[in-house]
Each structure stands twice: as structure tokens, then as C-alpha cells.
Amino acid sequence: MPEEKIFNIPLRDAFERPRTRRAKIATDIVRNFLVRHMKSEKIKIGNSINKEIWKRGIQKPPRKIRIHALKEEDIVYAELLGVEIKTPSKEELKKKEEKKKEKKEKIKEERKERRKRTIQEEIEEEVKGKQKEMPEEKKEEKPKEEPKKEKAKEEKKA
Template identity: 40%
Template sequence: MSTEATERIYTINLGKVLLSPNNQRAKRAINMIREFAIKHMKSENIKIEEEISHLVWARGIRHPPRKIRVKITKDDGNVIVSKYQEEKKAEETKSEKKSDDKKKSDKSKKEEKKVEEKKEDKKEKVEKKAEEKKESKTEEKPKKEEKKAEEKAVEEKKVKSEKKTKKE
């Protein structure tokens, strides 16, 4: 027997889980993952990591995922099913992460500035509208008074013209 560990990456289709009753789907998904590992690694000793279980149960018992990407490792008859993580993400160096963080912080600062500018513009518009309303109210009062005075003058003229017509 070889003592060398074999490692394979699979995408397991869990679509048939939907054929089972609502309240048993996540359980059935875990069993399907176990059956898949037994079939492909030809070993009965299967261990499913907690991450996989959390991934399947994340949306509850009724709505497990349709597909799941796993890394299956076989070592001396023991088979471990773990969550697959892309190599690019695992190999990313700290310097790359730092540069990404700087870029993100620069972008977030720019976005924050834009949001603040928009808020300031809105405040200015609201203030202008408020000032315009105040001005229009103050202008309306004299206009109303002028209208009343004009109306009184028109009435007085009518009264005078009526008196003249009566005299004649």
C-alpha cells in the first residue's frame, strides 16, 4: 500500500436533494457528500469537516446548496472531505493584501467625500428653498395689503360715482 496522500478537488451536484422532503434536505445533502466520497475514494472511513456541514446547513434544513466544491484527501484509508479554497487566495502574499487594503481605503475615502459633498449640496438646496419661502411670505404680506388698499379705493370710487348719479 502507498503511504502517499492523494488529494482531489470535486464539484458535487446536490440537485437530487430536492427530491427528498423539505424537512430532510440538508441531512440528505450530507449523506450524498459521504456517498460521493465513498464512491470516488473507495474507502468507508469518511470524515466530513465542520466547514462543509456549516456550508450545507447555512440556509437551513429546507434549502441546501445545489452544488458544493470540495477537496477530498485520502491518507492511509482515512478520507477527509474539506471545503475547497482556490490556490490564488491561499498563495496571496501579505504585501499584496496591504496594497489591496490601501487601494480599498483610498476608494472608500473618495466615496465618502462624494457622499459628503452630496449631503452638503442637499443642505444648501434646502436652505435656499427655506430662504425663498421666507422671502415670498414677507413679499406676500405687502402685496395683500396693497390689494386691500386698491380694493378700498375702487369701492370708494364706486360709492362716489353712485352718489353723483343719485344727485343728477
């Protein structure tokens, strides 16, 4: 059984904050008010509330706002008073859940493919590195000749 309530939410606390953040804070006040009074953490604020708060810009949200809230299962839907609340049907919710599951599976598959690719690339790099090192090992190192200055010093001592 859905629970419906009408609230008159004061937004005056938003005016105690910086001018450039008031509308954002007003939406937070609405959300926190609904969490407290509807006893649910999942809040869906409607487009009409958002437009009403932002109508005069970020610096001047309304002082108070009247909303209509509807609680179905554990989700609260809120709209301005007089605006119809659109709640998704069970079929729509199932479709959304299926889409989420498909996306998760797709992401998992992509990650597995990336891991396989990176492992294969690492193996190829190691093989290439070993092939490059092998020719270097075959080369014989020639003893370096001593600089001429050192030879001259040895001859003077003798």
C-alpha cells in the same frame, strides 16, 4: 503517499426529498459520493462542509458544492475548497487508541464488579428467604373448624 482530489458535488437529488430532510440528505449525498470516488468507507467530513450545507437551513441546501478531499492510509478527510484540511498526526492517533483501550478496560472491570455484586445480592436474598421460611415451618397448622352452616345441615340429617 496521500491522494488529493477536488470534486464538484451536485446536491440536486436532495431536492427530490421532503423539505424537512433535505440538508441531512445532502450530507449523505456528499458522504456517498466520497465513498464511491475515493474508494474508502471511512469518511471524515469537515466542519466547513457541514456549515455550508446547513447555512440556509434544513429546507434549502446548496445545489452543488466544491470540496477538497485528501486520502491518508484508509481515511478520507474532506473540507470546502480553500479551507485547510487538518489531519491528525500519528502521535495523536496513538493517544486516541490508548484512551479507547483504557476506557474498554475500565468498562470491563466495572462489569465484573457489577456481576460480583449481583451474585452476592442474589445469595443474600436466598439466605434471607430461607431464614423467613424456617419460622413458618415451625408453626403447626391448626385444623380449621367447619362453618356453622355445614354443622347445622349434618344435625338435621341425623
